[in-house]
Amino acid sequence: MSGTSLDGVDGVIAAFPSTPTQHPVTTLGSAYMPFSAPLRQELMALQSPGANEIEREALVANTLATHYAACVERLLADAGLRPDQIRAIGVHGQTIRHRPELGFTRQANNPALLAELTGIDVIADFRSRDIAAGGQGAPLVPAFHQAVFADPQQTRVVVNIGGIANISVLHSHASCDVIGFDTGPGNVLMDLWIKRHQGKDYDANGQWAASGQQSQALLDALCKEDYFAAPPPKSTGRDLFHAAWLDKHLASFPQISSADVQATLAALTANTIADAIARHAADVKTVNVCGGGAYNPYLMLQLAQGLQARGLTATVQSTEALGIAPNHVEAIAFAWLALRFDQRLPGNLPLVTGARDFRILGALYPGS
Template sequence: MTQGWIKAIGMMSGTSLDGVDAALIETDGVDVRRLDHAVFVPYAPELRERMRACFGNRGATNTEHVVADDLTQVHVDAVNMLLEKSGTLAGEIGVIGFHGQTVFHEPASGLTRQIGTPDMLAYKTGIPVVADFRLADVAAGGEGAPLAPVYHAALMKSAGVELPVAVLNIGGVSNVTYIDANDELLAFDCGPGNARLDDWMLRHTGNPVDLNGATAASGNGDPMVEVKFLEDPYFDRVPPKSLDREDMAARIDGLVGDAKLNVSDGAATLANCSVAAIVAGVNHLPAAPQSWFVCGGGRHNDYVMKTLNTRLGVPVRSVDDLEWDGDAVEAECFGYLAVRHLRELPLSFPGTTGVSEPCCGGRLYIPKKAA
């Protein structure tokens, strides 16, 4: 493909299972222009539960393809909504970056599975789609995650902040990107992010989120649960390293259940565990970051943000303070990675996934005909 700037749509369906984020950017695969157009399309509760039932599947089941098609249709709807909102024609978009939905991630076994139907997305939108972003990295011995660091670094180049700096994404799993003046990226999954707290709230209140962290703020965390949680050997592993959404689930649920906590105390305890995992990650960084910038749904949890500020001892701010869209960063990232695929530029690096050398990735799906 010829060099130059390409308009790309990036899409993300995270482990929180709330819905699909879609965002429009323009990039040459190195630098990026944020266009400040993004949409969110929620999953219907019935589809969300069918997707949740796919978690932990090491291989495709007989009904998984139906779930994949249905979640892909939500992505189609999100593309159409984004095009309408931004006043952009489908023909102006060079590529869509389609992450799909992670249902199983065990890189030590050479497995990472994202479900979705990229050829259906290409067919229905008439736009080329890049998907299967993680497979090449895992096949080459990498963790397959996180993939956002190269995008975080591209955005941070023009942010004008003092280095080193950390970009923290708090989704279902939390991950950190460490950026210093030497352009050497280090990144890894810290631990459970929102996943355990979201599941706790859904189970006890019927609402799959602790809105603004109000429930956690009204409770008292159990410090012994946190201490026992940090005994998990994952926290001593030297990065790069990554987690599946369901990793540590049984352990944490058992600790909280054994402690017989009420709803608010359980929420505070789980939020504190998420924070503790992030703070423990500082031990694996070359130097303490001067500041932390947080993206993802977790930045809306005031209790988590306040506790992070206290425990890290340096400013912890939303990436929105940098005039980024903290809800759209992950989606934008996959538009950026899609263009890097077209340019044959690497998506992952030894310091971000543990792969032995910079690794290209993704697979291109050309529409069979215009939608």
């Protein structure tokens, strides 16, 4: 999995049980491979219209496939496994456009090349069938969250804070449907801002944000974005929350320091997540965070305080408490979606994505 943070590839080898009484998933190996600066720059550039896009996307897709193949090679070596012991590779690709309102989403990827390089069956293109069925094509992870994290004794919320943040509301009552949607920016605006002012890819531990003071006036202006008030199903990405969106709002607040802007952007992420949880999961007992945001203690504190300010007493913790490391959840989710395809079972939740019905997601590229 490589997400909207555009930082690199998270890979896992996941083993799923043959009986429902076993633990829902076991991680046999993991690897992280960062993107080079030129690859990250090109992926960032492809987020917006530009010259010669078709050729540039094709070339970056080839580069990604070789990157994914190197990740697979490392995973196999570290786990002591052979390619023929792997049922399939589930690969998401790198989202460069997400426009479900126009009937498409675009992930740069070359799964045929990945199959050729690894000799392993590859399952890819998970989002397009849901969109073809009238859905958003996202978020897809709530179905996985339900399968591995749901607790019949309590309502849990799983929050993924990558570039974009999304939540899954897993009710304790089996009669209640899973709720899931993108809440808005996760790390994307904070990463953008610190890159602009300090040349860093991200705000380690939220230290820069913690050094600033939140601007309530700026936060109020940012929160007026129509997306936040829109009802689910909904999904978003860099197509909405980008540099021009932020700069448009900042133009009215020239006096705010760069550190104060960073603190306010952290508050935007935490508050929009907290608002969504308060609106859709008032009985929540635990909020379990995955993605890069789980490693940002300042952001985790802001989320806990945001929930408390809304009258919620839920415990905020990482998914490590549920047995899966925060940086492994998304990759395991797409392994699970590949498993669903392999078993010819649906991978979407229509009430989450807005699709007309359940659909089998993905396309197969045989390894031989």
